[in-house]
Amino acid sequence: MGIMIDLGLTIITGLLTISNVRNGNKRNALLWGIATAFGILTLVWIITVAPLLH
Helix, strand or coil: HHHHHHHHHHHHHHHHHHHHHCCCCCCHHHHHHHHHHHHHHHHHHHHHHHHHEE
16 A cells, blocks of 8 residues: 555656756756655665565
8 A cells, every 4th residue: 555655656756857857947856856766765665675574
């Protein structure tokens, strides 16, 4: 359940990053890019590390 929510949010933030880059809005693109990177790191954590903790 959590992985699906995180995947959806990561895709949304990634699309917002792309649209801000295309519009030339660098500050918003940077902020959404950081959010996307954090989402990707969370996905990697859920897939690799979390199963080892159970």
